[in-house]
Amino acid sequence: MSVIQFYFDFGSPNAYLSHKVIPDIEARTGAKFEYVPVLLGGIFKLTGNQSPGTAFAGIRNKPEYERLEMRRFIARHRLTAYKWNPHFPVNTLQLMRCAVAAQQLGILAPYVEAMYACMWEQERKMDDPAVFRQALLDAGLPADQLLELITTDAVKGGLMVNTEAAVAAGAFGSPSFLVGAELFFGKDRLRDVEEEVLRQAGGTATKA
Numbered sequence: 001m002s003v004i005q006f007y008f009d010f011g012s013p014n015a016y017l018s019h020k021v022i023p024d025i026e027a028r029t030g031a032k033f034e035y036v037p038v039l040l041g042g043i044f045k046l047t048g049n050q051s052p053g054t055a056f057a058g059i060r061n062k063p064e065y066e067r068l069e070m071r072r073f074i075a076r077h078r079l080t081a082y083k084w085n086p087h088f089p090v091n092t093l094q095l096m097r098c099a100v101a102a103q104q105l106g107i108l109a110p111y112v113e114a115m116y117a118c119m120w121e122q123e124r125k126m127d128d129p130a131v132f133r134q135a136l137l138d139a140g141l142p143a144d145q146l147l148e149l150i151t152t153d154a155v156k157g158g159l160m161v162n163t164e165a166a167v168a169a170g171a172f173g174s175p176s177f178l179v180g181a182e183l184f185f186g187k188d189r190l191r192d193v194e195e196e197v198l199r200q201a202g203g204t205a206t207k208a
Contacts, residue, residue, distance in 0.1 A: 002031040002197045005178040007166040008112075009040035010099075011092040013070070013084070014187045015175040016120040019112070020079050021190055031197045033177075035112060037099035040092065040174050042163040047172040051089065073187060081121045090119070091127040094150060098136075100158040101149035107141065114139035 006022070008015045022033050044050060056062040074082055095115060102111035118124045118135045125131050136143035149155050166176060170183040177184045179196045 002029070002179070002201060004031055004033045004193060004197065005036050005169075006033045007036050007038045007162075007169075007171050007174055007176040007178070009038055009043075009092055009174045010095045010115050010119050010126070011040055011088075011090055012174045013082075013088075013120055016116050017070070017073055017077075017079060017082065018175040018187045018190060019116055020082075021077050021187070025190065025194050025197075029194060029197045029201075035099075035108060036162050036166065037096050037103065037159060038163045038166045038171075038174060039096050039159055042160070043167055043171060043173060046164070046167045049172045053089070069188065081117075083121055083123055085119055085123050087123070087125040087127075090125070094129070094132060095119075095126055097150040097155050097159050098132075098146050100155045100162070101146050102141070104149065104155070104158075105142070105145070110139065111141060111146075114141065 006018070008019070010016070026032060052063075052066060056066070073079075099108065099111060099115075102108045114135065115126070119126055124135060126135065133143050133147065136146060169176075169178050171178075171185070173185060175185070175187060177189070177193045179193055180200055182196050184190075184193050184196070
């Protein structure tokens with residue numbers, strides 16, 4: 001079974017949209033996406049990259065086209081629960097450290113599902129500590145244990161190691177996907193990810 005590393009940060013709406021499409025790719029290919037929490041701000045710092053909102057702000061028609069492509073992707077995959085978070089941009093340091101802590105506790109999958117829903121469906125201000133703690137409680141997650149773990153060097157260092165490894169693999173943003181040694185960036189490359197999985201497995205690609 002192929003394993004694809006998915007470098008994600010909850011602050012990226014495109015990573016959320018990718019997350020919602022990933023189960024269909026897994027079902028079609030038999031591959032498994034391994035969720036790797038990274039800090040997008042850390043990746044930007046290490047690579048000299050900027051958020052699209054900053055990098056493309058002064059370019060005529062570019063931001064509008066990016067929004068058009070997002071609407072097309074949402075419509076194609078019927079992602080009707082998606083809502084733009086009015087608090088964007090959100091500082092995701094606590095969220096991403098908690099993802100590492102959830103991984104240590106073996107509850108990364110429900111944590112990811114709950115936090116993505118809070119960010120991109122429920123429009124919560126997830127860098128507010130009180131809102132964040134309530135979100136953990138609402139999801140039935142061990143809030144106090146997770147919040148204690150994110151203060152530890154093991155969790156802080158784990159997120160840093162993940163972020164540096166993503167950059168070493170060629171990543172400069174999120175969502176990024178590593179299929180073997182092949183890196184793909186962006187939700188619009190998921191078809192290429194699927195084709196590469198099947199190519200490496202010696203199969204035939206199925207268009208999404």
